[in-house]
Amino acid sequence: MSELKDLKKELGEDKVITDPDIRRIYARDPASFEFQLPLAVVYAESADDVVDVVRYAIKNKLYITPVFHSTSLSGNAATVMKNTIVLSSERMNKILEVSDVDWLAVVQPGIKIDEFNLELMRYGLQWPVDPASSKTASVGGSIVNGGGGMRGAKYGPASHWVLGLEAVIGTGEKIRVGCRTVKCREGYDILHLFVGSEGTLGVVTEATVRLAPLPEAFVGVVAQYDDIVDLANTVVEARRRRLWLMVAEFMDDDGSDLVGLGRKYTLWMGADITAGSEQRVLARLKEVAEANRGKVVAEAAEWRDFFKLLEPRRLLYPAPVKRAVESYGGNAVILMGDIAVPTSRLPEAMREVKAAIQRYGIPTITGGHVGDGNIHPTLWFDRSNEEQKRKAVELFEYFGKIAIKYDGTISAEHGIGMHKKAMLREAYDAKNSPQLINLFKEIKKIFDPYGIFNPNKIFDI
Amino acid sequence: MSELKDLKKELGEDKVITDPDIRRIYARDPASFEFQLPLAVVYAESADDVVDVVRYAIKNKLYITPVFHSTSLSGNAATVMKNTIVLSSERMNKILEVSDVDWLAVVQPGIKIDEFNLELMRYGLQWPVDPASSKTASVGGSIVNGGGGMRGAKYGPASHWVLGLEAVIGTGEKIRVGCRTVKCREGYDILHLFVGSEGTLGVVTEATVRLAPLPEAFVGVVAQYDDIVDLANTVVEARRRRLWLMVAEFMDDDGSDLVGLGRKYTLWMGADITAGSEQRVLARLKEVAEANRGKVVAEAAEWRDFFKLLEPRRLLYPAPVKRAVESYGGNAVILMGDIAVPTSRLPEAMREVKAAIQRYGIPTITGGHVGDGNIHPTLWFDRSNEEQKRKAVELFEYFGKIAIKYDGTISAEHGIGMHKKAMLREAYDAKNSPQLINLFKEIKKIFDPYGIFNPNKIFDI
Incomplete structure (x- = not known):
């Protein structure tokens, strides 16, 4: 391959990086403790770039580990085989469209979640997939890894908030799956097969995502406990009382201590509501915390304020x-x-x-x-x-x-x-x-017949 | 096969019906205009019965059309090949578990949606998949066909409200996919592959479904229009104003006339809210209708009342x-x-x-x-x-x-x-x-290697 000269020629020198220091950085994600040095880091700038890399990998019998910002936490983005190209989509980070009527956006997958949500705030909208790493994690990465996060108690995981994807599969072909509507019943649900596929089926090059209005009103409390069971019972009791919380987060005594909240078990509970219900719902939140021996240490009457109260929780x-x-x-x-x-x-x-x-x-x-x-x-x-x-x-x-x-x-x-x-x-x-597990292997073969993508993840090859 | 004697012996005479009149009824769904008479209608009463039927079909080279209450509308449940057994799960109609803390239920797939929701009301919960045919349609059928319905504007389709499935695949094996938690990232999303698979991948024998609390409060209006574009613009404008409606239904002038609402375009709009916001949200609904030349002809300050106002809409x-x-x-x-x-x-x-x-x-x-x-x-x-x-x-x-x-x-x-x-x-x-379409065929082969299940649906075999 002589240092991937063909690929450099095809894509341009600035997209194909073979510097060992860069390769070392990209070899691992935060949780990996065993990894191989990749041959190169390739920065795709378009779906066509991805097609070129996939074709090159087929021809030269190489592996591809697709990454976004590599914040995954199970070794999903680590390079574990020799002869691997790390294919980074971090330069594909544009918002292509936001519709304030259709409540959808079309984005390149490398856009960071917080950056995306900041733009959406201008429309009064949100993409409610909110991993604690939202400052760094990408929209594409959280779809491909099936992320969830801090608003999932009400809004559910990424799979509920993606409408369509463009991806390059292991034949080098581009496919488009899903719709621009939430209801979409066009044969088998390939869209959701890609959600959580951890880069093993193809490379996502564009995402159409579903948006929700920002809460019209919001109230929340932070409560602290001496006993983890009391904290857990508060959540149980809130559910039994049919309090549909948008946020219910916790940190144990050692965690709370480490982030400066004192050696107590800490619970954050917040509800998105319609305006006019604030005092009543706030009272219900306090009541359920106190009924389980919690001490309410802070409260918020706006999403913005509660968001700030959540900051220490993001330090987990x-x-x-x-x-x-x-x-x-x-x-x-x-x-x-x-x-x-x-x-x-x-x-x-x-x-x-x-x-x-x-x-x-x-x-x-x-x-x-x-x-x-x-x-x-x-x-x-x-x-x-x-x-x-x-x-x-x-x-x-x-x-x-x-x-x-x-x-x-x-x-x-x-x-x-x-x-x-x-x-x-x-x-x-x-x-x-x-x-x-065997069915998974068969499914992978359909989308990735040459076994190129992120080998040895999810299951052994 | 001598009239499926072996199968009758295995399952019992009362489960294997070969009466031509019964077979004729089960040959078609409401929308089918070409069909074949099946060999028999088999009423499964357990997953083990389903396993027996699948093994029998493999051995005797027969097809199986899995049905629930056959209310599907695209010919999904019609028998279109000779040598087909219609496998009905309508006798598998029990609610096995409801949890008022986990907001989930485990059901046999043949339970009718309205019957299920009636039971859930005792817990203040709902399964918000609400096809107009909810009186007759089953939970299993609406999962397998990827149903949606009248609460989808806010709650989304069936795929958001199913957590896990038990199914018998084309090898005769039982599999369990999904979790008892909303977040569930255990390899490829086979669960959602079954949602909307129209009985072509296997037979669903049990479903674990996600529930939501019934709305704490609800307001709705019915408005009528002389022009379909005004009606449509009302919906557009509601979205632009970030009114997250739980229900937004319509009927055109001929439809409204046929069901006794007069020759006008009719729009139903309802929002689930938190108590205390009723008057304000009701005013917003009226305002957006009237701003687009709608005439508000009815209003409701409770879900129960709005549900009744929706009755004519269900006559579509x-x-x-x-x-x-x-x-x-x-x-x-x-x-x-x-x-x-x-x-x-x-x-x-x-x-x-x-x-x-x-x-x-x-x-x-x-x-x-x-x-x-x-x-x-x-x-x-x-x-x-x-x-x-x-x-x-x-x-x-x-x-x-x-x-x-x-x-x-x-x-x-x-x-x-x-x-x-x-x-x-x-x-x-x-x-x-x-x-x-070719990828679909490959996927079908994985789950249904003998090509038994509901052949010629979704794509030609």
Whole structure:
């Protein structure tokens, strides 16, 4: 291949980077601790660029790892095979269209979520997929990885907020799936097959996304607890009272302490409402917190104010990164669990997560989107310390066992990537459906007949 | 096969019906005008029964058409091949579980939607998939056919309200996909592949569905117009004002006349809100209707009252049936179009639909879920009148061309079935993605390697 000279000629020198330092950066995502150096990082600027790269990979028997901003947390974006090109869509970051009547936007996939939502605010609209990493994470990445985030308790995950995609599949062909309408029944739902496919079926080059109006009114509270079970019971009780929360987030005592909220269990609850209901709904929120021994420490009567109160919650990942690097320097690795259980099982499951953390003695803080049962225990370790590493990985996998025990999922919104392939097999065994993994492999072959895209993710090749 | 004796022995005589009169009833769905007599109608009472039937079909090289209550409208449930067993799940109609905390229910797929929602009302919950045929249509059928209905403007289609499925695939194996949590990222999204698969991938034997609280408060209006464009502009303007309607339904002048509302264009608009906002939101609804020359003829300050006001709208299908049978007796056929366009294109698209109806002179009334752009022109003809039949089918297909012209979809919620296979090819041609149909065939082979399930639907075999 002589340093990808043909590809450089085809695409232009500035799009094909072979500098080892750049390649090293792109070899891994935040959670990967084993990776290969890619041959090159290619910055696509159009779907046609992607087609060129795919054709080149077919011809030269190379792999492609498609990435956006590589904020994924299960090793989804790591390069794990030799002879891989990292295909970055981060330069494809334009908003192509916003419709304030159709409540949809057409975007290039590399646009960052916060940047996108900032533009949408001008129209009074939102894209309610809101991972804690929204400053950096892209719209395309959160679709491809099936993201969720902080508004999911009411609005659901990315799969509810994408209408159509353009993608390049493994034959080098462009396809368009989905519609510009929410209802769209045009044969099998290939659109949702791409949502959460972790770059294994093709490269998304454009997305048509569904938007929602920003809340007309909003109220929220922050409450603190001495006991994790009381916090969990507050969520259970809110659901039983049919309080349809837009946001219900939590952080455990160690997490709250680390981000400066004091050593208490912290719960954020917010509801999007129609104007005129503010005082009544605020009273209901306080009531359900206090009925479960929570102490209301802050309240907000506007989405904007509540958004600010949520800031410390967004540190669930960055705070451990800082602490881990202080402790272990360049050997620091962070692993973020991503289980979800039905809300009714939260009290038991959260108690068991907390007990496991104490038993293992690996530094871990826990938080998450408790409104949809999604818990993110976040642990860190020194990769050069074999014993600590072994225990950390075991604890991480133990969280998956807790999820299965309480009828939950081992992967709520981060995907399988490299880290959860064994867990995924366990999850399907628990459902008496081990053959699903084989069906996945067959599906991949249809879209990716040469086995180019993001190999060894989700399942072993 | 000697009249399916083995199968009768295996399942019991009462489950395997070979009476020709019964077979004739089950051969067709309301919209089918060409069909074959099935060998038998089998009433499954459990997933194990379904497994037995599938194994029997494999062994004896038979086809299976899975049906629930056969209310589908694109020929989805019709028997179109010889050597077919109709597999009815209507006896599998139990609610297995309702959780007022997890806001989910586990049901057998044959339960009727209204029956299900009546039970859910005891918990203050709803399953917001609400086809006009909800009295008869089943939960399973509306999942398998990707139904939508009258609450879709806010709540979206069935795909947003199903969490998990148990199904028997074409190998005779049972699989479980999805989770008991809304967030669920366990590899490829097989769950949504089954949604809208029209019985071509397997037989759904159990569904775990997501529920929503019933609206805490609700207001709605009914307005009438002299001009279809004014009505459409009302919807456009409501969206521009960010009025997130739960219900926005319409009926054209001929439709309104037929169901006793007078020869006017009728629009129903309703919003689910939080208590305390009633008067303000009601005023906004009236204002937007009146600003577009609508006359408000009724209003409701409760969901229950609005639900009653919607009754005539639910006659969009039954009223033509009655009229068609009066005109053409047993030769009457009804075809219901099912296009959707982005809301902003409604004024042009609705005007063009109306003009086409006048040009063709085939009896047609039009109504639909205008809040999500979904238009259902409903026409009827005499199948023994070749000239009328030809024109009727041409008009039906012309609606699809209007959808494509205005960036819409040829199939919003009724699926492809028998009637829209050519339209589907046109739709994918328009997206420069004709290869999708071939990908569909490959996907079918994975789940249905012997080609048993509902052959010749969606695409030609």
